Structure formats: C-alpha cells, structure tokens
Amino acid sequence: MGNIIVGQSGGPTAVINASVAGVYKRAKQAGVPKVYGMVYGIQGFLEGKVIDLDDYLSTGEGMELLKRTPAAFLGSCRFKLPSIQTGEELYENIFQMLEKYDIDAFFYIGGNDSMDTVKMLSDYAAQKGKRQRFIGVPKTIDNDLPITDHCPGYGSAAKYIATSLKEIIRDNAVYGDYRTAVLIVEIMGRHAGWLTAAAHLAKDASCEGVDAIYLPEKSFDLSLFLQKIRELTQKKRSVVIAVSEGVKTPEGRFVCELDGAGGEIDVFGHTQLSGCGAFLASYVQDRLGVKARAVELSTLQRAATHLASLTDIEEAVMAGEAAVSAALEGMSGVMVTLKRDSDMPYHCTTEVYDIHKIANIERKVPVEWIGKDGCSLRPEYEAYARPLILGELQPIYEGGTPKHLVRKEQ
Amino acid sequence: MGNIIVGQSGGPTAVINASVAGVYKRAKQAGVPKVYGMVYGIQGFLEGKVIDLDDYLSTGEGMELLKRTPAAFLGSCRFKLPSIQTGEELYENIFQMLEKYDIDAFFYIGGNDSMDTVKMLSDYAAQKGKRQRFIGVPKTIDNDLPITDHCPGYGSAAKYIATSLKEIIRDNAVYGDYRTAVLIVEIMGRHAGWLTAAAHLAKDASCEGVDAIYLPEKSFDLSLFLQKIRELTQKKRSVVIAVSEGVKTPEGRFVCELDGAGGEIDVFGHTQLSGCGAFLASYVQDRLGVKARAVELSTLQRAATHLASLTDIEEAVMAGEAAVSAALEGMSGVMVTLKRDSDMPYHCTTEVYDIHKIANIERKVPVEWIGKDGCSLRPEYEAYARPLILGELQPIYEGGTPKHLVRKEQ
Numbered sequence: 148m149g150n151i152i153v154g155q156s157g158g159p160t161a162v163i164n165a166s167v168a169g170v171y172k173r174a175k176q177a178g179v180p181k182v183y184g185m186v187y188g189i190q191g192f193l194e195g196k197v198i199d200l201d202d203y204l205s206t207g208e209g210m211e212l213l214k215r216t217p218a219a220f221l222g223s224c225r226f227k228l229p230s231i232q233t234g235e236e237l238y239e240n241i242f243q244m245l246e247k248y249d250i251d252a253f254f255y256i257g258g259n260d261s262m263d264t265v266k267m268l269s270d271y272a273a274q275k276g277k278r279q280r281f282i283g284v285p286k287t288i289d290n291d292l293p294i295t296d297h298c299p300g301y302g303s304a305a306k307y308i309a310t311s312l313k314e315i316i317r318d319n320a321v322y323g324d325y326r327t328a329v330l331i332v333e334i335m336g337r338h339a340g341w342l343t344a345a346a347h348l349a350k351d352a353s354c355e356g357v358d359a360i361y362l363p364e365k366s367f368d369l370s371l372f373l374q375k376i377r378e379l380t381q382k383k384r385s386v387v388i389a390v391s392e393g394v395k396t397p398e399g400r401f402v403c404e405l406d407g408a409g410g411e412i413d414v415f416g417h418t419q420l421s422g423c424g425a426f427l428a429s430y431v432q433d434r435l436g437v438k439a440r441a442v443e444l445s446t447l448q449r450a451a452t453h454l455a456s457l458t459d460i461e462e463a464v465m466a467g468e469a470a471v472s473a474a475l476e477g478m479s480g481v482m483v484t485l486k487r488d489s490d491m492p493y494h495c496t497t498e499v500y501d502i503h504k505i506a507n508i509e510r511k512v513p514v515e516w517i518g519k520d521g522c523s524l525r526p527e528y529e530a531y532a533r534p535l536i537l538g539e540l541q542p543i544y545e546g547g548t549p550k551h552l553v554r555k556e557q
Numbered sequence: 558m559g560n561i562i563v564g565q566s567g568g569p570t571a572v573i574n575a576s577v578a579g580v581y582k583r584a585k586q587a588g589v590p591k592v593y594g595m596v597y598g599i600q601g602f603l604e605g606k607v608i609d610l611d612d613y614l615s616t617g618e619g620m621e622l623l624k625r626t627p628a629a630f631l632g633s634c635r636f637k638l639p640s641i642q643t644g645e646e647l648y649e650n651i652f653q654m655l656e657k658y659d660i661d662a663f664f665y666i667g668g669n670d671s672m673d674t675v676k677m678l679s680d681y682a683a684q685k686g687k688r689q690r691f692i693g694v695p696k697t698i699d700n701d702l703p704i705t706d707h708c709p710g711y712g713s714a715a716k717y718i719a720t721s722l723k724e725i726i727r728d729n730a731v732y733g734d735y736r737t738a739v740l741i742v743e744i745m746g747r748h749a750g751w752l753t754a755a756a757h758l759a760k761d762a763s764c765e766g767v768d769a770i771y772l773p774e775k776s777f778d779l780s781l782f783l784q785k786i787r788e789l790t791q792k793k794r795s796v797v798i799a800v801s802e803g804v805k806t807p808e809g810r811f812v813c814e815l816d817g818a819g820g821e822i823d824v825f826g827h828t829q830l831s832g833c834g835a836f837l838a839s840y841v842q843d844r845l846g847v848k849a850r851a852v853e854l855s856t857l858q859r860a861a862t863h864l865a866s867l868t869d870i871e872e873a874v875m876a877g878e879a880a881v882s883a884a885l886e887g888m889s890g891v892m893v894t895l896k897r898d899s900d901m902p903y904h905c906t907t908e909v910y911d912i913h914k915i916a917n918i919e920r921k922v923p924v925e926w927i928g929k930d931g932c933s934l935r936p937e938y939e940a941y942a943r944p945l946i947l948g949e950l951q952p953i954y955e956g957g958t959p960k961h962l963v964r965k966e967q
Contacts (some may be wrong), residue, residue, distance in 0.1 A: 158731075159728060159731055186733070187732065187733045187734070190735055191733070191735075216727070217723075217727050217728060218724070218727035218728040218731045219731050222730075222731060222732070222733045223731045224732060224735060225736075306957055306958070309957065309958050310863055310958045311857060311860075313627075313959070313961065314627040314628070314856075314860040314862060315856050315857070315860055317626075317627050317628035317860070317961065318569060318627060318628040318856050318859065318860040319856075320628070320632075321569055321628045321629050321632060321633045322597065322632070322635070323596070323597045323601070323632045324597070325597055325600055325601075325636075326635075348956075348957070348958070349958070351955070351956055351958065352955070352960075353955075353960050353961040353962070353963050354958075354961065354963075442853075442855045442856055443852075443853065443855075445852045445853075446724075446725050446728050446729075446740075446852055447721060447724065447725070447852075447857075449728065450724040450725055450727070450728040451721070451724055452724060453720055453724070453864065456957065533956060533957065536956075536957035536958070537956070537957045538957070539954060541951065545761070545762070545763075546758075546946075546947070547716055547719065547758070547866065547946035547947045547948070548716065548720045548723055548758065548759070548761065548764075548946070549720060549723070550762075550763050551723065551727065551763040552763070553763050553764075
C-alpha cells in the first residue's frame, strides 16, 4: 500500500488522538511510506493543509504525549459533504488532493456525522472507479454509534463524570443535617443518555451515588420530577441529581427551552442545548423553598484527558490499528467496530462493518436498562459500563500541569 | 497535654483533610491520648457529634486515603459565634463539652470566618481563665488570609484551574481558522482574584494560555471588555477569557447582577455569586455577532482532589502538625502561617501568628502584579504561584474512580 492520510472530525474526545497514534503505529509497522495528517479534517485537506506525522511521532516521546493530549491534535471540522449529484466538483477536488499526495487510503476518526463523510467518499470512489479506500474509526463521547459495542471516547468521559460526581457528592453533603442542598448536575447528550447514565458509576463502596438520573430516553415530567425531589429532601439533606441536557417534556419540548432559553441550530441541524440544569435548580428552589444550584460539566467531559481511562486509550489505539489493517486487506466503506467478547473478565476485539448501516443512525440507552422509577440505572448498565472506565495512564507533568503535544503552525 | 479535638469549617478544599492527617500524626507522635474529631464543626460539636480518629486513622491506609479524600471528612459548618456578651450560655456549653471529653486543645481548620471562631473562643478562655488552647489552621481555596504567604487549598485549586484551562483552550481551538469561538470561563473568588489569577498558569511550552484575565481587584468596564474581545477576535479565532465571579463595574455593581440575576445573602452576609460568565458570553454574542459560550468551573475547583498538588498536600499536613506543636508549647489564640523562605528552590516553613491580626481581614492580589492592560498577570505572580501547584499524589483507584475515606453514620 502507498501513502495514507488520517483526519479527525466532529467534537473531540479525551482519546481521539490515541486513534491517530494507532493508525500511525500500524501503518509504520506495515511499511507505509508516508502517513499524512489532514489538518482540520476534510475542510483543511481541501485547502492543502497536510502534515507529515513523522515530524511529530517518529520518536517514542511524541507517541506517548499524543496519547495524553486532549482535543483533536490534527484539528477538527464540522463539514457536511454535499450529495454526489450536486457536489461533483468538490469530490473531484478531494480526489485530486489524494492523487497529489499519492494516497491509497483515507482514515477518518469521528462520530455519526463523520461516518457520513466516509460513506459519501467511498460511494463516490466506487461509482467513479477510484482506487482509494475509505475507513471510519469511531469516536464519540456520546456513545451513540450503532453496531459497535461502545465508542472510543465514551469510557474516558464516563470516568470523568463518575469521578467528578464522587467529588461533588461529598462536597454537597459537607454540612450534613444542617443544610438542605439540592444540586442538579447537567450532563451532555442530545438524544442518547449514555453520558448521563455514567452518573450511576459514582456509586461504590466509598460513595452513596447520585439520587436520581434523568435520561432523554424517557420523557421528563416536571411535576413528577418535583415530587421526586420533595420526597428526597424529606429523607435526606444532600440531594444530587444527574440530568441530561437533552431531556424533553411529554409534549416533546426540551426542558432547557421551557424558560425561554432557545437553542441554536448547528450545521448538521442539531439544536445546541444548555441551561436545563440551571432552569431545574431555580424551579426546585422556587417551588420547594430549598437551596438548589446547578453544575454543568460542560466541555470538561470531553477534554479531561488527565483523567482518561486506560481501557479507552488502548481501545482507541486498537481501533486506529484495525482501520489500517482493514485497508491493507483491501476494504473500503467500512467502520471499525468494537466487539465485546465478555464482561468478566472484560475482553474486547475489533471488527469492521459496512458504513452504510452505521452512518446517521443513533443508538440509545436500552430502555430495559432504566429502572422502573424512570430515574435509575439497572445492573445491566453497570456491567456494560464499569469495564470501560478501568485503568489510568498517568499524565506527564511539567511545571505542575500535564504536558501536551502541539502541532506547529500551518 | 491531654486530649485534643479537631474540626473543619467553611467551604472545603481539596486538601483540608490533609490538615486533619497532620494534626493526628503530630498528636500521636507527642503521646496525646485521644484525638477527637468534631463532626460538622462547632455546630455538630455543640450537639455532641464527636468521633475518635483512631477508629479511622490508626492504620496507614486510613491516613493515605484521608489525604486523597475530597470535601471535609469530618463535615463542615458555617456557624458564626455570637459576641461574648450576648452569647455566654453558648460559650459555656462549648466549654462544658470540652470538659466532658477532657480536651486541652482545640484545632479549627478553616478560612476567614472560621478564624473568627478561634479568636472568639480563645478570647473567652482568656477572659474566664479556662485552660483550653485554641489554634487555627488555615485553609481556603480563596487564598485571602493575611500574614500567611499562601493558604493550604489554594495550590490544588490553582492546579485544577490551570490544568482544566489547558484542556479547555485546546478544545476551543479545535476548528482553527474555520470558526470563531469565544469562551468565557467563570472562576470562583468573591473579592480576591487569586483563583482567577491561576488561569495565568495555563500558559507554558505546550499551551498559549488564556487571552485575558479579569480579577475583582480591578474595576470591570463592560465597554473596554467588549473592545478587548473585538480586538482579539480580529487577530485570532479561538479566544478564551478567564473572569472572576466577583468582578464589579466602576459603579460598584457585580457584573453578574447586571442582567437582573440577583445574589443571595449567606449567614456571614456575603452575596452568593454566579452567572457572570453566562451574562458576558451572551453580551459578546449579541454585540459582536460571534459565537460565545461560558464555562463555570464551579464546585470542582475546591473538590477535585484527584488533581491535588503534592506541595499543597504536604503543606496542609505540615500546617496541621505545626498547630499541634504550637499547642504543645502552650500557645493559644494563634493561627499557623506558611512562610516562604525562597522561590527558587521553593522552600516553605511554618510560623504562628496572633489570630486577632488575621480574622476578618481579606488579602487581595497585589495590584502591582496585574499588567498595565488590566487583564494579565506579571511574572511576580508566576514566581509566587508556580511552586504551589507542583507535584502529584496519585489517587488510589478502585473500579475506575478514586477511593475515598468515609465516616460512619453519626
């Protein structure tokens, strides 16, 4: 196989760079001459923003730092390809760029929308008889890709959420019987509740866990919510609630929109959500007369590489390696998936899957994993998620903060 | 010396429990028979909530876990003692409790308000000829106690802020030239800007740092702020601003109150602030037409023990030990202070200081450490703060999250 190129797309995760490391490692093992990186995904690539990864990763230190670097090392984009019928010129430009760098295989690390890009490019190549192969590498903190058991990036976000909640729960209970304190923790997740479900993992031998978890998989009834909080505050003084930013009323309205805080539409047509925690805290305070406040975990859920899960990092590397192996075997139009062989002991391998059956499909938390009360998780979730947050890769500290790998200016 | 008791008061820090460890360690070395802990500070103590710390700390594992446990292991309170004239009955109750447990020395780990409690109790003891000694151990993420070079708790909060900002800055820049993104990071600190100043520490060889830092030590002019953001967005696409929750307009109004979001008054008469980041982000978005959002670091600043500074933990232990040593020497009505002997190499020892000259005095960031532009920190701050965030104490992980020490139900 000739040269290859790898890109990153969509919102970053704590381990999206570990997949770049995996692509590079496997390609170099296989004797691929040049491993290029597209800077700012397909959007930067169209403008010729390309780097040679040897400049950064040929030393062991570069690889180790890359695995510990948050956000997208190569830069990312949110760029939706036009249909093949209407966008032929753009597609031709992309393939001209691929020819210019003599690229045989194209690897794109991303979530749902990015897999759509891989699908379109592989379809175009098939239609036009182009030789290049296109392989998707999954990443998303949202964990909402179908077929794959889970997505690289989810385990680290879940570990961050569980760890932060353990710390927050203790902080909230610090005044004991002397102060009622309701804390609403708002967690990311538009339609799928995987991230919010991770709040369940705060519960263990040294933590009582959160008191209720509200996922977007269940409709959110404001009066039932208020009743739950009332019951909780009658039993205990420190109440911590995890709520997804994406919860909706039975009428289908986002809770964050109820107080008039309207959303914004991004290029893929999704509403940008935030503020549901703040709304609910003020609602509880007004109606129940107890002190309530909100914490929004926000960006840190996907950026806190200092707390990444080693299992997640290793699987992200493995997914990158598997993508290169698939291209070496001549495949195209596929995404790498993770296949769990067993929970205890946890064991996971990779497969590949037809990207047409993956792109634009969202996988949600199975409703049968949600407790009968509608605001708890059943042991099936614990068995699924706990293995994904195990292990740590210690940051390399310099001057008191973790050191990262930085791209030179393009 | 007979038995002693230790309590925690006010908002917790990541290392407030390390000072309990220090008190316990030094007392046991000195042959103190019983080291009690008051549960929920002076408030719980008045109700007889007392534990024997041998039950938790007599094993090495207990001590190691305690140093890695967030929030206040003993529980905390916000309880203001009445004046001695009006509250004699209450003071007598406290001293009866001290007699009941045959306590010779009382250690209180806290910030400004808690040092007021130490002062009142030691004054009462002096007036009434009581034998008990009262020693304050400083802790506050706010770093606003006078005399002491810095406060245990600050280094860890600063390390968390610097590390999180490095991660957030990379995340915000992920779309490079393809998207202007202004991010306002709201950081705690009512009147003193120490925590917000820690944003400066994000800047290093692998991070460009934040673009501006607004401390409450300088008055905050909304139009100058907007002009600064405009200039920044003309030069670069990713702009990250750190702003203290406590910034005020030249007219003396909190910025977070400008959109009508009024504060709440706590028992010490402080306004509870939040929302200034969200207000400024929406202000920037409206006036400049660029995408702007806010992140509030909130509770995690004081609770993230998983990222505590080893220097800070060691000094918190040292402060606890020094408090016991002072009591053994017969002192009372003093607070332990940290004295910096040198920056490079950093070296710090403890002293004690008359608590009358400490309680209720707030120390702010020296204005000469703030840059001429009013929104940057000078090298003097770097030299002061960098040593405080150095070193790590790895959490003890179990099931993927850090293990904590838990008090049995009282």
